[in-house]
Amino acid sequence: MTALLVVACGPGTSLQDGGRFGLQRFGVSPAGAMDPLALAMANLLVGNAADVAALEFGMLGGEFVVEGGPVHVAAAGAALAVDGTAVPALTSVVAGEGARVRLGPARDGVYAYLAVEGGFDVAPAMGSLSLHRRSAIGPKAPSAGERLALRPMAGGGANVLPGLPLGEEGPIRVILGPQRDRFTDAAVETFLSEPYAVSPRSDRMGTRLSGPPLTHSAGYNIVSDGIVTGHVQVPGDGQPIVLMRDRQTTGGYPKLAGIVTADLPRFAQLRPGAVVRFRAVDRDEALAALRAQRDAFAALAGQVRPVTAGLDTERLLSVNLISGVTADTGSP
Amino acid sequence: MSADAVSTPALPRLLPCGDAAISVEFGEAIDPDLNTRVLALQAALADAPVPGVIETVPTYRALLVQFDPLATDVDHLVAAILAACRDPAGAQRTVRRWRVPVVYGGDFGIDLETLAAHHGMTPEEVVRRHSGGLYRVYMIGFMPGFAYLGGLDPALATPRRLEPRLETPAQSVSVGGAQAAISSVAAPSGWHLLGRTPARAFMPGRDPVFLYEAGDEVVFEPIVAARWDALDAAAGRGEPVAELLAP
Incomplete structure (x- = not known):
């Protein structure tokens, strides 16, 4: 059996894939990768489909020993090293039997991913490998001494990507609603013009923001309705909470807006203390942004190429450029 | 209309x-x-x-x-x-009706007596009213399998606790405001706990994983605490314990 023996990993480590859908009407949260683009990037490098489950790390990294190797691995969002040797960014590596695979702390954001070719050989829970901590659905969080079984790999070699598409910048885009009419016009104006800081009390369930309070126009209790990832709900204290992947399925606070799909990954990567601004867009603009993101990723997928012996200067140059680009994703 | x-x-x-x-x-x-x-x-x-x-x-x-x-x-x-x-x-829907066994009061429903006192009733009166109702599952939310029920006797409506409990037992039968609920897993709650059912609303690996669905109807059947162990064991083996009544 090929496996990764867990030497150490942070408490925020879990397996996450594209999420668990189809059961929200039974109260089951979707969970899934906080940054699906980073997950897709790591998977792309090892030849997996974009939403195959990988290890997600929150701030802290982890260390693993390959058993029954070799294993083809790639990281996104944090530095990867094998037996103490740094692996260049945007590059996968084949780690042999006994090799120590180490993922550093999150580089610029909060969430980093470690993908393995073929994926983890773990039984899905209700159709997904994503852990939802609060309900304990999905494979439990890995702990030191545990062996994570891996599926056989096809024998792919190390790959490299020439570069990332430019990261999105600027305010986080939202579509107002569904309860925009539960807020004063002044509150909407405030939300769309003032900066909000990401609170340290944020997690996979929700990103708490602190800033100028948002005033409700008709109380802060509504008869509970459905929630989506990215919904900006505002409880009685007027401080918005953005509901993230481990969110509940229903809720009784008014929701002022929803973050557009294209901006959810970079919003998820905002660190505590980061300052964020919001901008209202319509559905067409949201869709255009999402299409552009999809096309850019598809173009990238076409540029994966095997690592050739030695490092050519062009690649070193591009890797350097990349680290400059990814730094932009940390703050808007 | x-x-x-x-x-x-x-x-x-x-x-x-x-x-x-x-x-x-x-x-x-x-x-x-x-x-x-x-x-x-x-x-x-x-x-x-x-x-x-x-x-x-x-x-x-x-x-x-x-x-x-x-x-x-x-x-x-x-x-x-x-x-x-x-x-x-x-679109025509078939409405299912569940009979859900409940042990009221004592360690199974630690708020029964205080809720009764709040309304100037005896605990027996609260149980009679609560188990005399026909409830509708309005939705499943909050936690996997957690059933929000309408149909509570208005005389039992009770404001939620000021301080929610950080943990309440799985399968609690409770009242919050004008609503009633059957909980699924241990969770924080500010609702008043009247009793507990051995029936698992949510049980991974069982078929079905979830007992209740929005639109179902529920009636409660008071049972004596002496029956808990046997029914709880049966539920633990994957039996529904809650009974689907013939339409």
């Missing part, structure tokens, strides 16, 4: 939820007729799926329709929703 209202029901409000969902809102109240329309729309969209729709989430008064924005013709989806709402009789 006038005949006119029956033939042409008011159309719902379609509210954006980001770029990947629409909330189809039939009203803002806890009302069985609104919930019936929510469930009828859910059934209609299940019978005639619109390409790109991922799933629907029924709540008291709205249906959340989640879709893949890159694979969905939103205009087509909106048209399908409105067409289904104009013809609410198009």
